[in-house]
Amino acid sequence: MTEQIRFNNGAAYERFMGVWSRLAGEVFLDWLAPEPKQRWIDVGCGNGAFTELVVDRCAPADVQGVDPSPEQLAFARTRAIAGRAEFHQGNAMALPFPDNSFDVAAMALVIFFVPDPPKGVAEMARVVRPGGTIASYAWDFAGGGFPLAPLLAEMQALGMTTLRPPSVDAASIGNLRTLWSDAGLHDVETREIVVQRSFADFDEFWNVSLLSPSTGAALSAMPADQVAVLRDNVRARLSIDAAGRVTATARANAIKGRLPG
Secondary structure, eight states, X not given: OXXXXXXXXHHHHIIXXXXXXXXXXXXXXXXXXXXXXXXXXXXXXXXXXXXXXXXXXXXXXXXXXXXXXXXXXXXXXXSGGGGTOEEEEOBTTBOSSOTTOEEEEEEESOGGGOSSHHHHXXXXXXXXXXXXXXXXXXXXXXXXXXXXXXXXXXXXXXXOOOOOOTTGGGGSHHHHXXXXXXXXXXXXXXXXXXXXXXXXXXXXXXXXXXXXXXXXXXXXXXXXXXXXXXXXXXXXXXXXXXXXXXXXXXXXXXXXXXXXO
């Protein structure tokens, strides 16, 4: 059986991916431009990083987050927004809500983790009312848009096996369009989201990168001399200014569509 990437540490996720999620999520929500007082479901809410953005920026009437990880949900419930959002353990392919429960369904950095992406989109369509919105953004893995692309590329160059989400191809613009069209959605639009994150120095970038399940375990098992070579190779790929600050770039593909009715 292929080993799966699992995010079960909400605090570590916050330092690693939560920051990236909010950077892309802000651009995504500006593009989505939702009406206030809508009922939202955040599918694959993780530790609540994107859910927090929805509450703070979109004036929702109600927000429900769903995620399979109890550890991530426990962290989400510690956020300041916990009184304005509810978090539930559940599966993106079998959402624990009845039909027509929401105005907006969003899936932030999740579609490539769903084993059956068409089923995940169909479930979002099921729980959203006619005329409602279904939207998603996801790192462009195939196009090198994942925040850790420089590190993963150098690991692979050294012959190391890195964990990948089960449905990485679902995040391409073309495949997202197909998923939304096959689900019967109308007014489908897509866009790229490019974001940058600054780190005080290379050590901060490296230490944050090790919080990812796709890298940390593999690197902890490497001999020290190989890790040193890898660090040097990754450093050479990055944009580092005269003060030693690192600027990393990531790219996500976003899509939105509307249910007929």
